[in-house]
Amino acid sequence: MAMNVGYITRETARNLWRNATLTLASVLTIVVSLGLLGAALLTRSAVDNATDRWEEGIEFVVWMNPDATPEQDELIRSTLEQSPAVDSFVYANQAEALEEFKRYFGDQPELLDNVSAADLPPSYRVVPRDPDPRAIDELASTFEDRPGVRDVSSADEIIKEMQRMGDKIGNVALLVAIVVLGIGLLLTLNTIVMAIGSRQREIEVMKLVGATNWFIRIPFILEGVVFGVAGAAGAIGALKLFEEYIINELNSSDTIVLLSGFEVSSAQFSQTALIMLLAGIAVASIGSGVAVTRHLDV
Amino acid sequence: MIKLENVTKVYKGDVVAIRDADIEIDKGEFVFLVGPSGSGKSTLIRLLNKEEVPDRGQIFVAGKDIAKLSSWKVPLLRRNIGCVFQDYKLLPKKTVAENVAFALEVIGRPRHVIEKQVPAILELVGLSQKMDRFPNELSGGEQQRVSIARAFVNRPLILLADEPTGNLDPATSVGIMRLLDRINRTGTTVVMATHDRGIVDTMRRRVLELDRGMIVRDEARGVYE
Secondary structure, eight states: OOOOHHHHHHHHHHHHHHTHHHHHHHHHHHHHHHHHHHHHHHHHHHHHHHHGGGOTTOOEEEEEOTTOOHHHHHHHHHHHHHOTTEEEEEEEOHHHHHHHHHHHHTTOHHHHHTOOGGGSOOEEEEEESOOOHHHHHHHHHTTTTSTTEEEEEEOOHHHHHHHHHHHHHHHHHHHHHHHHHHHHHHHHHHHHHHHHHHTHHHHHHHHHTTOOHHHHHHHHHHHHHHHHHHHHHHHHHHHHHHIIIIIHHHHTOSSOGGGTTOOOOHHHHHHHHHHHHHHHHHHHHHHHHHHHHHHOOO | OEEEEEEEEEETTTEEEEEEEEEEEOTTOEEEEEOSTTSSHHHHHHHHTTSSOOSEEEEEETTEEGGGOOGGGHHHHHTTEEEEETTOOOOTTSOHHHHHHHHHHTTTOOHHHHHHHHHHHHHHTTOGGGTTOOGGGSOHHHHHHHHHHHHHTTOOSEEEEESTTTTSOHHHHHHHHHHHHHHHHTTOEEEEEOOOHHHHHHHOOEEEEEETTEEEEEETTOOOO
16 A cells, blocks of 8 residues: 655644644653653662672672682681581682673773773672571671681671562552553543544545545554654653662762662663663554544544 | 445434435436435435445445445545535645645555646646635635545546535536536546436436435436426
């Protein structure tokens, strides 16, 4: 079927202008809903990143000096192996530490260039037998002053709380996002129905002279898609600000040291942005699709 | 060209609009539909371009049973049928030329075809001088000429006209009828519903009279009553 591209672009643009206020309302609703969706996904990724190394029962990490001698290293290992309070442990050597570093800072090549495996501390990630926090503290502190040990960090209650809160905030934001997304869908539907109504006469003439249904429908559906794309663009912009001013702020906070690692990689950001774009287009085209199939039949 | 077999159309509330109609119209014929208001003239016209669907019977247009036409083929049927109405149905924000071009644009005709055919058809209806005027700057007769130009620009096989002179004074109506006659002479089948006794009596074409949905008279070279 021959389609006049110029005609379709012109009609879509005209529809958008004709209903400026409703158009704005629809787009802003989509911006808000997608923004919430993105913030929820991004917060979840950040929390996951921040608490990554504390999974599977690991309660504390013994960081060795990068230049610790093999003897110092061996001593720590044998202590861990023999201690009745230790259930199990995982050793991450310098190569693995570099892998982990790359995962966190993969989007900052200038940082990667200046780091080699030799600069990074190997570590023992320890799963204690007794889950009682005081017992864990006690066990962890026995490693603090050993030769070759740089630092011991614990996954205390704050980390666990952070995981719980992160999940909770994420779920609430997700729920609100879905509700607002539904409102966006209904608003889009309504806007398109209004646009169809204001062009009743043109549509009548088009049908009389034999324009196909799709030819009549496409400008209206495209209008919906434009809502979705515009909404997603606005929301992704807002999310970029959210990442820069909230997530990175928390991450570099001196008072909340635990939040170091609370950040997202650019790959995670792009993935979130893509999900937002697809969700926006899906919601808006469902809205406009329903509008045209309900109100535009032969 | 057009054939109705046992066609019955009942509207909601048991109003019978068309009852057992059997009609055959040949290619190139000019047919008047006459009868009082509510006798079914408009319904008959709407059945022919599938704006309405009959409850019983079959309708053939150009050899095809249009009741069996799937909905996506209806637009193709309508490209072969031009429609003219009492209220012109012009788009007020488009000029004369744009109104006519619109009919070609929306069926995907290429620009160079549109640029050639629009001036030609406006020449035919005598509006070459008013191409860039808007409908509200034209007289009723001129608006009806635009509407005829739009209906005919795609060279349909059939032209359906529902009271095309209903809003026009007798002198203007004569001009419109001359135009329809001219279109008919190009081989286009014209079916026109009308109340205009003068026109029917002067033209002396085939007359189908309807009364409460029934065909009560079918007369070649007939008069209004």
